[in-house]
Amino acid sequence: MxxxxxxxxxxxxxxxxxxxxxxxxxxPFALLVTSSFSEWSGLEFRFTGLENFQRMLADFVFWRAAGNTVFYSAVGVFVQVPLGCLIGIILAQKIRGWKVFRAIIFVPWVISGAAFALVFSMFYNPRFGLLNDILALFGFASRHDWLFDTSTARFAIAGTFAFVLGFTMIVVMAEIASIPKELYEAAECDGAQGWRLHRYITLPLLRNAIGTCVLIRLLSDIGLFDIVYILTLGGPNDSTVTLALYGYRAYLSGEWGFASAIGSTILLIGLVLILSVSRLFRLGERAQ
Amino acid sequence: MCSISRRVLSGTTRLARPAAVAVTLAAAATAVASEPIVISCGACQESPSDPFLQYNYEATQRFNTAHERRYHVQVRQNQYANSGGPERLQYYQRLAVADDLPDVFLLNASEIKELRQTGKLRDLTQDLATDISWRDSFAKDVFSALSDDNGRIWAIPQQRDAIGIYYNRDMLASAGYSDFPETWEDFEAAAEKLKAAGHIAIALDGAWSTLLMWSNLIGTHPEANGFLQEGIRYADDYPLNPAVVTATETLKRWHNAGYVNADAFSGDFQNAAAAYLSGEAAMVANGPWMVNTQLRTNAAIEGLYERTGYAPSPGWEPGARGAIVVTGAGWSSGHTANDETAEAVLAFLKFLSSPEEQLEQARLTGARPAVKIEPEAIVASNLEPLGSTLAEQADSLAFTYPHWRVHAPGLFLEAWRNLWPAYVRGELNSETFLQRLANDAGAKPRG
Amino acid sequence: MNLPSFRQSLSTLAIYSTLALAALVALGPTAWVMLSSFKTARQIFSGSGLLPSPFTLQGYVDAFAQVRLHEYLLNTLVYAAGGTLGALTVATLAAYPLARYRFAGRNTLVALISLALALPVVGLAVPEFFIMRALGLFDTKWGLIIFYSAQLFPLSFVILRSFLLSLPTDLEEAALIDGAGYFRIVLQIIVPLCRPALATAAVVAFVIIWNDFFFANLLTTSQENQNAQIALAGFRSQFRFNVTGALAGATLVMLVPIVVFLALQRQVIAGLTAGSTK
Structure with missing residues (x-):
């Protein structure tokens, strides 16, 4: 008191x-929610009830954006996080050179989306980009236009962040460092070795850390914008568009109420995901 | 993108000298020589990389020096000054809402259409009507893209360009063409030969340069029915216009036949230009400014400028060629009142549209004057020959037409970039493509 | 051959191959682009050769002379430093009472602020723009500094508060008994004690603000207020055909957070793990 x-x-x-x-x-949150139910152009404001949401749900581009956002999130959760964990577990053994690897693998995390977009617009270019040159070394010579072919565009976008493993890596490393050594010693006495040791000791204890990484990954994937906006504007044929970009388009065409409805949807999805991921990983409870 | 804006930025003015003198005298009489009237310019910042902005900047300095006591144009930095795209429009719309538009700035035709709805743009009709010699000093048709349906004028033309196709004379000659193809049939035959010889026939970018060729295919079509001048605004016209359908399908065929560069969808004109400048591609469409900004720089391979020709568009019939001739942009004002600030604004606009300034702009940027200029003066000013020749030639061609950008709805480019690659790869049929293009671009139903 | 040791070296090989691959994939494209910034435009567009030949620094010269990159970098620095300082100051002032004193509404407030961390902020774009304009902060340097302070406030707050909760209260209590005032305690005891947490929060906030594109794009319009990320996105148009200049500029813009990270690795890592697992 x-x-x-x-x-x-x-x-x-x-x-x-x-x-x-x-x-x-x-x-802003209150404004967002209110304007979601209105027609608003900055000049005029008029309540229109659920009109914005009805329009959004009837727009196939919205479903494409939602589908892509799910796809990007899935890449984050099922590719990036597991790979990051793997690297984190390896480096937590403090094998020779671990600090160098940790630094190199972490660096992309501090590079901005705008810079990455420039890097990958060069990397994927079918005429002078590095990717096709590398593939040619392995016998797959082609001039495939990775970013502007509907069949590969969203994979090309996902490729820009799927291998940014730094964050998961260091969170996992930090969590492993906090596991008491005695646990491992006891398990070794019981005959566990190598990967079995990690399978039965490390992974279960990483629940909290992995859950956190999944959550953070999801939050940034739901709001994915920079890379897509700069590289493809959401095309071709909306195959890379995200919810954030879909909302930005509405903002650009001056339909702020509609843009707000999309914004609210993003927040709502975010909220649902946080709750379900926290539940799933029982975040907040310490490992037993 | 910038290259796009380039063509878009076009320029203005012309000074009707006697009127200006009269205005100056009148002002001098009333003003008790004191503080000059300050006006802001949103497109006059110094720019070593952009000759248009650089010209505007230098012109501003000259104007300020010449009117030291009376007027002063203050440069207002603006990131979007030389960009096209919806960001610039959005920027000015925000300023309009905040009642903070610059006193003078550049707008392209489609931006004018959107912005005049805010009621914050100066209607220049009266200003031109009260100064007949100023109004009469402009070349043919330059106001068409800058006026609305009621004939009200919202901007003073910046330039009047003929836009053609650059071609590598040696490469075309090696394919058996000593002159640029006259018909689209010939054009495709030449492309076939160039492709067989291992060259890129025509460099495209999926945006600006691709759309110039699209405009050429439409504009030279006998059944175009003014699509580029008007129909492009209306959703119904896209899939129904035979010229548009034919043009779209022809352009698609070039991709499928392998006449174009591998990175023809990137949306960066830079990539199309690089293919031409490196000597890999035989042709690329772009405006006359490209000579100074790229062809004559070290971005081009040695001697390319000397080997480059600049041709009008082929036509669908022999002897029926065409060219894009545009005043795509002009100087607008955000000052609507008629006070002494307006007087300074008009003085600046008249200064920019004087023959001297228009020639200076032409010299620096390659853009052609929007005002009538004596042939001797043009000869004397030693303008770059490629652009000048095409501009002269354009007036005697069967067709002249604006490019897509002049009358297209605001989100046209974004919609095109999104849909075009999928269409070329066969994921959409022509009708769906054109209908969606119209809708996504923001085209309205007719009537 | 000794089988166990063979298996061991095989697994060592597997481990190092995995690491090498991860490192290559992580940094390969970026390193290639950085290397390309020393090439001529002609070499870049012809796609020939991994190494610059001829080697040129023209791109770097152009990045400053033509695009005036230093002005954008300076803006970015002002935002990153100002926003970080603002966020940390406000967060310290808020974290201390919310960690140490009990009063009505305390838990609600803490929960609300923590919840904001989990908000995909791009969803708030339109209202943020509207509010900035209503406050006269739109397209001003001060506006952006204040905005970033607010954006980074929840993260800094959570890091600082969880650190404070882990500290014993003896020193403060002793000071209270000595009759020290509230703000003296904050300034002379709390701030020095929190130095590790402040450092981690600072580094993370700095990097996040440095790299921001979305809000810088949304909330500024004039060139004089824009940051380096926007300049990057606009490079291709700004430079027109000066691709080397664009790549040189990108390299410099990327190098700043990379250097900050390499120099302060410990703080960054501690900050990220603290902000996320606690």
Whole structure:
């Protein structure tokens, strides 16, 4: 409980944080929800009920965007996170050179989406890009246009982030470092070795860490924007479009209410995912 | 993208000298020589990489020096000054909402259409009507893209360009063509030979350059019915217009026949240009500014400029060639009141459309003047011959037409980039493609 | 041959091959582009040769002379430093009472702020734009600094508060008994104690703001206020055909967070793992 003399300083101390938070999170959130049910162009504002959502659900591009967003999230969860775990488990053994590998593999995580987009627009280019040159070395010579062929475009986009393993890697490494050594020693006494050791000791104990990585990955994939916007604008034939880009298009054409409805949908999906992932991985509870 | 804007940025003006003098005198009489009237310009920043902006910047300096006491144009930095695309329109729309448009800035035709709805753009009709000699100083048709259906004028033309096709004379000669093909049939035969010889026949980018060829195919078609001038605004016209369907399918065929570069969908004009500049591709469509900005720089292989020709578009019938002739953009003003600021705005616009300034702009950028200029003055100013020749030739061709951008709805380019690769690969039929293109671009139903 | 040791070296080989592959995939394309920034445009577009030949620094010269990259870099630095400082200051002031004192609404407030961490913020784009404009902060440097401070506030708050919760309270209690005022305790005891947590939060916030494209694109319009990421996205148009300049610029923009990370690896890693697993 607070001594009365402390009330004022505590209030003063909380004020800036509360003010910033209210202005840039609470109010925008309220605005977003309200305008989702309206027609709003910046000039005029008119309530239209569920019209925006009806229109959105009837638009096949929305379903394509939702489908792609699910696809990108799946790549994050089922490719990136497992690979990151694998690397993390390997490096946690502190094998020779682990610091160098950790640094190299982590670096892409600090590179911006805009820079990555430029890198991959060169890398995938069918005339002078590196990818086709590499494939030619293995006997697959072609001039395939990875980004602008509907059959490969979304894979090409996913390829830009599927191998950014750094985050999962270090979270896993940190979690392993906190596992008491005695656990392993006991298991070794019982005859467990090598990968079996990890299968039965490490992985179960990583539940919390993996759940966190899945969650963070999902959150950033739901909002995927930079790379797609800069590389393909969502094309060809909307095969790479994401929900965030779909919303941005609505914003560009001046339909702010519609854009807000899409924004609300993104937040709603985010919320559902957080809850279900937390449930699934029982996040917050420590491993037994 | 920038290259796109380039053609779009077009220019303005012309000074009717006597009127300007009168205005100046009148102003001088009333103003008690004091602070100059300051106006802002949203497209006048210095730019070492963009000759158009650089010209605007230098012109601003000259204007400020010449009117030291009376007027001062202040440069307002603007990231989108030289970009096309919806960002620039969005930017100006935001400024319009905030009542903060620059006093002078450049807009392309489709941006004007959107922006005049905000009511924050200056209607220049009256300003031109009160200064007949100014109005009469402009070349033919330059206002058409800058006016609305009621004939009100929203911008002062920046330039008037003839846009053709660059071709590598040696490569075409080796395929048996000493002159550029006259008909599309010939064009395809030449492309076939070039392809057989291992060359890229025509470099495309899936955006600007591809759409120039699309415009040429449509514009030279006898049944185009003014699609590029008007129909492109209306959703119903896309799949119903025979010229549009034929043009679209022809262009698709070139891809499937292997006449184009492997990266023909990237959306970066840079990639199409690189194919031509490196001597791999025999042809590329672009405006006259390309001579100064690329052909004569070290981005091109040695001697390419000397080997380059610049031709109008082939036609569907012998002797029926055409060319894109555009004033795609002009100088608009966000100052609607009639006060002394307006007086400064008009003085600046008239300055920019004086024959001297228009020639200077032509010299620096390769863009052609939007005002009538004596032939002797053109000769004397030593303009670059490739562009000048095409511009002269254009007036005697069977067809002249604007390119897609001038009248297309706001999101046309984005819609095209999204759908075109899928269409070429056979995932959409022509009708679906054209219908979706129209809808996604924001074309309205007729009537 | 000794079988166990053969199997062991086989598994060592497998492990190092996996690592090498991961490293190659992670950095290969980026390294190739960085290398290409020393090539001529002609070599880049012809796709010939992995190594620059001839070697040229023209791209770097152009990046500064033509695109004035230094101005964008300076803006980005101002935003990253200002936003980080703002977020940390506000977060420290909020984390301390919310970690140490009990009062009505405390838990709700903590839960709300933590929940914001889990918000895909791009969903809020339109209202954020509207609010920035309403406050007169749209397209101003101060506006963006304040905006980033707010954006990074929840993350910094969570890192700092969880660190504070793990600290004993003896020092503060001793100071209270000595009659020290609230803000003196914050300044002279809490801030020094929190230095490790502050460092981690700072590095992470800095990198995130440095790399932001979405909001910089949404909330600024004039060139003088734009950051390096926007310049990057616009490079191809800005430079027109100067591809070497674009690649040189991209290399420089990427190098800053890479250097920050390499120099402060420990803090970054501690920060990320603290912010996520706690």
């Amino acid at each position: 607070i001594r009365s003399g402390m009330r004022l300083p505590i209030a003063l101390s909380l004020a800036p944080g509360v003010a910033l938070f209210a202005t840039f999170f609470v109010v």
